[in-house]
Amino acid sequence: MKNNTVLITGADGFIGSHLTEALVKEGANIKALSYYNSFNNWGWLESIDCQKDIEILTGDVRDHNFCNRITKNVNIVFHLAALVAIPYSYIAPDSYVDTNIKGTLNICKAALA
Numbered sequence: 665m666k667n668n669t670v671l672i673t674g675a676d677g678f679i680g681s682h683l684t685e686a687l688v689k690e691g692a693n694i695k696a697l698s699y700y701n702s703f704n705n706w707g708w709l710e711s712i713d714c715q716k717d718i719e720i721l722t723g724d725v726r727d728h729n730f731c732n733r734i735t736k737n738v739n740i741v742f743h744l745a746a747l748v749a750i751p752y753s754y755i756a757p758d759s760y761v762d763t764n765i766k767g768t769l770n771i772c773k774a775a776l777a
């Protein structure tokens with residue numbers, strides 16, 4: 665992992681933040697994607713010790729142009745950005761399709777390009 669540039673989507677989430685910490689320890693250069701919000705809150709990344717050792721990007725995987733931009737000059741992508749709350753998926757299913765399916769397609773296509 666040493667010297668690889670790694671993009672982690674969902675780095676602001678539970679698994680992504682722990683993965684971020686683990687890969688920093690292994691010497692990776694981390695670009696950590698946090699879902700944009702107007703409070704400028706980085707979720708679980710707010711409380712990690714290695715915040716100064718990573719680059720935090722904010723944005724949205726539903727935006728394919730944004731995905732194309734953030735995957736440039738990256739060797740490895742871990743895609744963990746998702747909507748995970750099952751009860752809310754019954755209330756707002758379109759947002760789950762847009763984020764989990766189209767967002768994943770955006771990241772995969774961008775990574776291939």
Ligand SMILES: NC(=O)c1ccc[n+]([C@@H]2O[C@H](COP(=O)([O-])OP(=O)(O)OC[C@H]3O[C@@H](n4cnc5c(N)ncnc54)[C@H](O)[C@@H]3O)[C@@H](O)[C@H]2O)c1
Nearest residue numbers: 674676677678679680699724725726744745746747748763
């Ligand atoms: N936690 C578990 O036990 C577990 C088990 C198996 C699989 N998973 C999978 O791992 C992945 C991450 O899970 P988690 O538990 O860390 O969830 P989480 O909710 O803590 O993290 C997901 C992150 O994705 C971000 N996100 C949501 N929509 C986004 C968007 N449009 N653009 C950019 N970022 C966006 C959220 O801000 C959130 O922080 C999910 O796909 C989940 O299904 C989790």
